[in-house]
Amino acid sequence: MxxxxxxxxxxxxxxxxxxxxxxxxxxxxxxxxxxxxxxxxxxxxxxxxxxxxxxxxxxxxxxxxxxxxxxxxxxxxxxxxxxxxxxxxxxxxxxxxxxxxxxxxxxxxxxxxxxxxxxxxxxxxxxxxxxxxxxxxxxxxxxxxVRYQPIGFELLPPKFTLTQLQRLYEVVLERELDKRNFRKKILAMDLLEELDEVEQDVSHRAARLYRFDHKKYKQLEKAGFNFEL
Amino acid sequence: MxxxxxxxxxxxxxxxxxxxxxxxxxxxxxxxxxxxxxxxxxxxxxxxxxxxxxxxxxxxxxxxxxxxxxxxxxxxxxxxxxxxxxxxxxxxxxxxxxxxxxxxxxxxxxxxxxxxxxxxxxxxxxxxxxxxxxxxxxxxxxxxxVRYQPIGFELLPPKFTLTQLQRLYEVVLERELDKRNFRKKILAMDLLEELDEVEQDVSHRAARLYRFDHKKYKQLEKAGFNFEL
DNA sequence: CCAAAAGTGTTGGTCGTACACCCATGT
DNA sequence: ACATGGGTGTACGACCAACACTTTTGG
CATH class of the missing domain: 3.90.79.10 (Nucleoside Triphosphate Pyrophosphohydrolase)
Structure with a gap:
């Protein structure tokens, strides 16, 4: 004391x-x-x-x-x-x-x-x-x-398009990313739930919505998986 | 106030x-x-x-x-x-x-x-x-x-062997590394100055000594180089 | 039918990983 | 001569980067 x-x-x-x-x-x-x-x-x-x-x-x-x-x-x-x-x-x-x-x-x-x-x-x-x-x-x-932990999703609405997600990374990292490579990589991680919904009120083809699967991430994380870019 | x-x-x-x-x-x-x-x-x-x-x-x-x-x-x-x-x-x-x-x-x-x-x-x-x-x-x-910044060198004496360096990483990362791959990678970074000296007082072939080149690192860093493992 | 963005595969190069033997030195 | 660690190259697969056209929808 x-x-x-x-x-x-x-x-x-x-x-x-x-x-x-x-x-x-x-x-x-x-x-x-x-x-x-x-x-x-x-x-x-x-x-x-x-x-x-x-x-x-x-x-x-x-x-x-x-x-x-x-x-x-x-x-x-x-x-x-x-x-x-x-x-x-x-x-x-x-x-x-x-x-x-x-x-x-x-x-x-x-x-x-x-x-x-x-x-x-x-x-x-x-x-x-x-x-x-x-x-x-x-x-x-x-x-x-943002590159090695999936915290970026906290900036997006619960349901988002892959383009929104890509924009997020482009804005934060201050560089452009290749659309096809980005999608390939992020989908390969198997952390996004593909929804049967599309974005609304756009004046062009509507994009599919996805949701980040927190549960699956925690599982994979325990199993030694590392999120990266 | x-x-x-x-x-x-x-x-x-x-x-x-x-x-x-x-x-x-x-x-x-x-x-x-x-x-x-x-x-x-x-x-x-x-x-x-x-x-x-x-x-x-x-x-x-x-x-x-x-x-x-x-x-x-x-x-x-x-x-x-x-x-x-x-x-x-x-x-x-x-x-x-x-x-x-x-x-x-x-x-x-x-x-x-x-x-x-x-x-x-x-x-x-x-x-x-x-x-x-x-x-x-x-x-x-x-x-x-230790994997993406060359701070490990602060744990070693100024002149060290590649085996000492490898041991350092093995101890810190808690896993074994392959000798040939480790040497290939670390030497390829071109951050180590190869000295014309060898270790002393060992009862086997003496290993060559190296020194970490801080100046070169700072140059490469500015040029966008990223140290990694 | 036009504008705008969605969606989709292949290829070449680079990098990581696995792996085994001979060499130099001291005892 | 033997024990101890030093030093070296190759081959295979995985991953990354570059790249262009067709589809859907609304106006």
Whole structure:
């Protein structure tokens, strides 16, 4: 009980980088700050960690409170603690990385007093604190991770076309993929359930819909299977 | 200045998982705790973050203070903050992951009053706090990272044989590799400088020594080259 | 009938894997 | 001479990349 308290403590926050996919634009969720420092600037959703909650819980709570978002995927990203990153004093932030289906969250969603909005990750306003660094780190992580873990599906609606899936990878990886090779590879993994439905309201041939089979993935994963690109 | 201080703050520590390679055993550096809680138990080196230092600096300082080790590679691993992980109260720890050349640090090194020792990662004593989880996470990271980033070299002496290098990968990845294929692949990357020297004091044909070419790696990396297994 | 996107196979090259013997050195 | 590890090449199959036309649907 004793010497834990001999030292002054940094303040501890969580911040969340929430990605969403809007057709073929990758978006990030930002909140406009109401108070100093950086009042009026856009920032990542986040806030102080409470004494009785885990870091993951804190991230989820702040996200819900500030934007009403409940992410399909949430993982710890990196902890930023350079002295001076917050003008109020020493503040260390545990950054999180989250993916949501934009279809579940009205574009330009906002809840309470605070203003929340989705911005293209390639064209964000100037961010508060070191949040541009945090966003950059999150983008790298997304790019790296999407290739060897099937988390991309968290960005799509439950039923999607192969073209939508391909677009997702093209947007995230920032390069074009070959349609035939992409389909061959993804279907060969046997992780997609082919539905007897097609997309609606398009003015051309409608594409078949697929659904990601989480159960099958978990089985294959246990059996030593590795998802890749 | 105001509301940063409205909340009670968790204490913040850093802990380091330091790996070393002893012939063909992977070792981790542990410190025996002198004080409660967990007095007498072995634990990862670490301690409280000071108000004016970055997290990386804190990790390096604690490592130096507690064991005299200056790692060749140091990176942030994960932040552990489950309430209850420290019986003294809420303590959040930023875990680091480090690699050292055991040749630089006398086996079973220790410096000041504290007892420090290297243990086989497959056979550690019962650890304090949640340090067994931290170690497990670090092992996973090492296994994952060693394949697509040339960090393994930080575990070897500056001059090494191809067999030593292969052993390293076998130990870390926990599987045997084919000698001819391994050599073919690693030499094809053109990252090793072939020296005009051989190992000494062996009772059989002496193997040629190689050195990792950091400069060449950085060049190739810029040019879009990706190290892989 | 035109526009727009869906859907579909083959080929050549590269890369990974499996595999066994002779050589150099020290005792 | 023997024991110990050092060093080397080939063949087969799997996977990747490149590439173009026909089909369906709505307007």
């Amino acid at each position: 004793s010497y834990t308290y001999e030292y002054p403590r940094p303040a501890l926050t969580v911040d969340c980088v929430v990605f969403g996919l809007d057709d073929d634009d990758l978006k990030v969720l930002l909140i406009r700050r109401g108070v100093e420092p950086f009042a009026g600037r856009w920032a990542l959703p986040g806030g102080f960690v409470r004494m009785e909650e885990s870091l993951d819980d804190a991230a989820r709570r702040e996200l819900e409170e500030e934007s009403g978002v409940r992410p399909g995927h949430l993982e710890q990203l990196y902890t930023f603690g350079t002295p001076g990153r917050d003008p109020r004093g020493r503040v260390v932030t545990v950054a999180y990385f989250a993916l949501v289906k934009l279809s579940d969250h009205v574009p330009h969603a906002s809840t309470d007093a605070r203003e929340a909005a989705w911005f293209s990750v390639w064209d964000t306003p100037k961010l508060a604190f070191d949040h541009a660094d945090v966003l950059g780190t999150a983008l790298q992580r997304l790019k790296g991770k | 105001s509301y940063t201080y409205e909340y009670p703050r968790p204490a913040l520590t850093v802990d380091c998982v330091v790996f070393g390679l002893d012939d063909d055993d992977l070792k981790v550096l542990l410190i025996r705790r002198g004080v409660e809680p967990f007095a007498g138990r072995w634990a990862l080196p670490g301690g409280f973050v000071r108000m004016e230092e970055s997290l990386d600096d804190a990790a390096r300082r604690e490592l130096e203070e507690e064991s005299g080790v200056r790692p060749g590679h140091l990176e942030q691993l994960y932040t552990f903050g489950t309430p209850g992980r420290d019986p003294r109260g809420r303590v959040v720890t930023v875990a680091y992951f480090a690699l050292v050349k055991l040749s630089d640090h006398v086996p079973h090194a220790s410096t000041d009053a504290r007892e420090a020792a290297w243990f086989s990662v497959w056979d550690t004593p019962k650890l304090a706090f949640d340090h067994a989880d931290v170690l497990g996470t670090a092992l996973q990271r090492l296994k994952g990272k």
